[in-house]
Amino acid sequence: MTKFKDHKANYHTHIWLCRHASGRVVDYVKEAIKHNFNILGISDHAPFHVLDPYSQYRMTLDEFYNIYLHELDEGVNYGKKHGLTVYRGLEMEYFEGYDEHFHDLLAHLDYLILGQHYIPIKDRLVSVYALKTLDDIKIYANQVIKGLRSGYFSMLCHPDVCFWGIKNPTDEMYEALRPVIKECVKLNIPIEINANGIRRVELEEGLSARDYNSYKYPRPKFWQMVAEEGATAIVESDAHDPKVLNDFAIEIGYEFAKDMGVKVITELEFKENIYKKR
Ligand SMILES: [Zn+2]
Ligand SMILES: [Zn+2]
Numbered sequence: 001m002t003k004f005k006d007h008k009a010n011y012h013t014h015i016w017l018c019r020h021a022s023g024r025v026v027d028y029v030k031e032a033i034k035h036n037f038n039i040l041g042i043s044d045h046a047p048f049h050v051l052d053p054y055s056q057y058r059m060t061l062d063e064f065y066n067i068y069l070h071e072l073d074e075g076v077n078y079g080k081k082h083g084l085t086v087y088r089g090l091e092m093e094y095f096e097g098y099d100e101h102f103h104d105l106l107a108h109l110d111y112l113i114l115g116q117h118y119i120p121i122k123d124r125l126v127s128v129y130a131l132k133t134l135d136d137i138k139i140y141a142n143q144v145i146k147g148l149r150s151g152y153f154s155m156l157c158h159p160d161v162c163f164w165g166i167k168n169p170t171d172e173m174y175e176a177l178r179p180v181i182k183e184c185v186k187l188n189i190p191i192e193i194n195a196n197g198i199r200r201v202e203l204e205e206g207l208s209a210r211d212y213n214s215y216k217y218p219r220p221k222f223w224q225m226v227a228e229e230g231a232t233a234i235v236e237s238d239a240h241d242p243k244v245l246n247d248f249a250i251e252i253g254y255e256f257a258k259d260m261g262v263k264v265i266t267e268l269e270f271k272e273n274i275y276k277k278r
Pocket of ligand 1: 020
């Protein structure tokens with residue numbers, strides 16, 4: 001069985017630029033080296049102008065070019081000297097009609113991961129932390145499927161975060177996510193068991209991280225569906241602080257996967273990036 005001490009690669013990693021994380025790229029690189037990682041993927045929240053009226057918790061495009069890419073270079077070089085492969089990535093929402101923006105970013109990166117934190121409802125964007133109804137969940141599922149089909153993303157982050165604001169989702173709500181899981185199987189995109197959701201119940205709410213039913217995400221019922229569909233899971237820190245890159249929540253994440261009966265991969269296969277310019 002895989003244990004957290006065997007967690008040797010992490011692809012969902014934030015840095016200070018998103019304004020709600022701490023640490024520079026090189027701080028995460030040093031932490032990864034300390035834990036004998038083979039691979040560290042940095043994936044801070046992407047600049048995306050469509051989200052500007054809704055949230056400031058991401059780097060600007062200017063910061064992407066003038067700070068992020070330089071920090072990534074520094075991290076890649078530092079890692080190389082210590083036997084750690086560092087990959088350049090971003091966590092990003094998907095919205096239609098912005099292909100040029102995706103191509104511009106991918107020109108400088110190795111991979112993107114899909115973290116859909118906003119969805120279009122009527123004529124505005126709504127935070128996934130505020131979803132309430134079955135219709136909301138269906139819209140969320142559709143938007144995620146569009147993102148998966150875009151071909152830009154190598155991993156689906158925390159799909160069950162859509163239940164954040166719903167204490168007891170109905171069976172129908174869970175079932176509305178089944179097409180997302182099926183799409184991941186079809187496109188061979190792993191689904192993330194997000195350790196940040198596990199971490200947060202303990203650190204923010206004082207609940208036991210050993211009690212799966214205390215999580216707002218990952219939700220056990222959703223992961224039973226993942227097991228039923230035979231989709232692939234990957235345990236990720238979603239680190240917003242270097243010291244949680246390989247913490248207790250990672251360990252519980254692997255136990256959770258085992259208890260849910262889902263198959264876990266530890267290394268991510270990136271989607272082909274034909275836009276890469278270097
Ligand atoms: Zn974040
Ligand atoms: Zn994240």
